[in-house]
Amino acid sequence: MRRTSGFGIGLALLGLALAANAADRGSGHFRKGEVRLEVKYAIAVANEEDDGGDRTFVYLSDVPLDAAKIAGAFHASSAAEAQMGDGSAGYVRVCIDAEGGECGLYFSHNKPNASFNSSGYGEFKLQAAPAGRIAGRWVLAEPDDFFGETYDFDLVFDAAITPSPGKPLPADGGEPAKAYRSWIAAVAKGDLPVLRTLVGGDYNGWRIKSDDQDDVKAALKDLRDGTPVEAKVLSGRIDGDNAVLWVEGKDRDDILRRGRVLLQRDGGGWRYMEADLSNVEE
Known part of the structure; x- marks a missing residue:
């Protein structure tokens, strides 16, 4: 049986390391x-x-x-x-x-x-x-x-x-998914008090919390047009205080939507930041 020297193995491993870190x-x-x-x-x-x-x-x-x-x-x-x-x-x-x-x-x-x-x-x-x-x-x-x-x-x-940072969420999406389901339920109902507690980010936050009711109505319409009434969580990833969910579900016009949702942890709770959902042909 032929023996391989530790020196030779070390050189081989070094070569792989150098290639990987080129x-x-x-x-x-x-x-x-x-x-x-x-x-x-x-x-x-x-x-x-x-x-x-x-x-x-x-x-x-x-x-x-x-x-x-x-x-x-x-x-x-x-x-x-x-x-x-x-x-x-x-x-x-x-x-x-x-x-x-x-x-x-x-x-x-x-x-x-x-x-x-x-x-x-x-x-x-x-x-x-x-x-x-x-x-x-x-x-x-x-x-x-x-x-x-x-x-x-x-x-x-x-x-x-x-690679993308962070680690996978549980199959059900964990706490971020719970917050997202609360968000889409509030969107469907037009429940502004709940939406105002769950919204984050400048654009959505400013519009939902605006004193101008026309701004609020326009924001709610935009959200309803693009948000699933119910959503299935396909997968998710968490990185510190940021979480991304991959979801799909039909909106109020019965159009299947699929894509990503960004949530951010703030004060112990999760807030909706933005979504990137596309129409899907069934």
Whole structure:
């Protein structure tokens, strides 16, 4: 029987550790008309905007981005936009699905302002990478035309995937789900005293608590149009005082809605902050 030296095992483990902790790398460019982004940085985050969290967002930018802040945000791209600063800067967000294919890119740039969505063009290919990392390249070598303005890109990335923070909630959603069920019941009944105790955040909080009854009526109508009358909790995650629930249910027009709800713990109780629900074809 052949013996393997501890030194050899140590070198192998060291090699794996170095591969797993390699620096994130991004290069290439994205051009739309006269606006050109030269990529200097790349980060990757697990994207949970769909229940299951089986997509990855890769951000390629010319300014450093904080992967942890983006991974922990309810709206990942809004968190990226907030990090652009006041100067000329931009990023490309590449969506990668569970099968390793592209699910679209989004380009955003400040000073000059430009934005663009695309999918299905060019050549996209992932490369072998250690567990917890993602690497690949997406190239559109021949410029394409979009309403009289050409664009092309060559995007190269190799980055560690930053997971969503926190831990799973119990199957029933725990205390955050109880608060959400109280919220949707109060929305259905138009029970303003209960809604005012459960609402959080500036937008919903200001409108529900407004002294102007027209503001309150408009807020209640908006909520009723998009909130399930009853909801099934599909899954949930808690991170400190923030909780995200994936829910589905039919609204008052019998339209099936599915998506995420953000709640925040305040003074021991959970408050409704916002929802991102979409219509679902049955």
